[in-house]
Amino acid sequence: xxxxxxxxxxxxxxxxxxxxxxxxxxxxxxxxxxxxxxxxxxxxxxxxxxxxxxxxxxxxxxxxxxxxxxxxxxxxxxxxxxxxxxxxxxxxxxxxxxxxxxxxxxxxxxxxxxxxxxxxxxxxxxxxxxxxxxxxxxxxxxxxxxxxxxxxxxxxxxxxxxxxxxxxxxxxxxxxxxxxxxxxxxxxxxxxxxxxxxxxxxxxxxxxxxxxxxxxxxxxxxxxxxxxxxxxxxxxxxxxxxxxxxxxxxxxxxxxxxxxxxxxxxx
Numbered sequence: 001x002x003x004x005x006x007x008x009x010x011x012x013x014x015x016x017x018x019x020x021x022x023x024x025x026x027x028x029x030x031x032x033x034x035x036x037x038x039x040x041x042x043x044x045x046x047x048x049x050x051x052x053x054x055x056x057x058x059x060x061x062x063x064x065x066x067x068x069x070x071x072x073x074x075x076x077x078x079x080x081x082x083x084x085x086x087x088x089x090x091x092x093x094x095x096x097x098x099x100x101x102x103x104x105x106x107x108x109x110x111x112x113x114x115x116x117x118x119x120x121x122x123x124x125x126x127x128x129x130x131x132x133x134x135x136x137x138x139x140x141x142x143x144x145x146x147x148x149x150x151x152x153x154x155x156x157x158x159x160x161x162x163x164x165x166x167x168x169x170x171x172x173x174x175x176x177x178x179x180x181x182x183x184x185x186x187x188x189x190x191x192x193x194x195x196x197x198x199x200x201x202x203x204x205x206x207x208x209x210x211x212x213x214x215x216x217x218x219x220x221x222x223x224x225x226x227x228x229x230x231x232x233x234x235x236x237x238x239x240x241x242x243x244x245x246x247x248x249x250x251x252x253x254x255x256x257x258x259x260x261x262x263x264x265x266x267x
Contacts, residue, residue, distance in 0.1 A: 018057035048079040052220040054087035055137035055159040060219045062113035063235040064157045070242050071153045082156040084138030086207035097128030120167025136171030138203030143193040147185045
């Protein structure tokens, strides 16, 4: 169920795809280690959940509410973070009008998830001039996350709400500053980090981490256990199913840890 089904051959050359994920857990071959510029740069424990999204991805918007519910139900037992995948970067950072399949895709997302695309956003679609640049959006996530990393999933939602509900550009520093102010963050620090390009630097690190984790479509939900990465289902998955999948993985993680401790004991 790929939202690029109706895209012309030029757009189908996009390396990264915004689409719902298959509803099954799959181990990925990617590994992230403490001595790499990876998950540990967010100061997460080795057991954590990484939400790989892009603020300009409609399927991520469709998953946003469920992702928030999943985090709220499980943040007491495992750490969460959100990173940007970089869907629209380089030559793919183009005006919305260059992606004529988007309105049809949005209608499909609404039918499947119940999410609402706001009137202000639909006005942007009709105008067609706003450039979707994931580097700017990723910088916004990075500077918000820097001040409150434990709320990373919330910042991902706030960015998407600014775009898909209120029709705001995520490359506009005023949009990011507005989110910061509304959530009690240091607005001046956010603007300073955006101006200095610190946010863009971290966004590019996010993109690199997503690639290292083997992520090529969004949203992708990963459970990181030390250097091992497992994939959870995402868009269209019931909260009860997500919780059950996580339960199973956490039991397996605990069992492996116990086995390793037993093996490490001297005779």
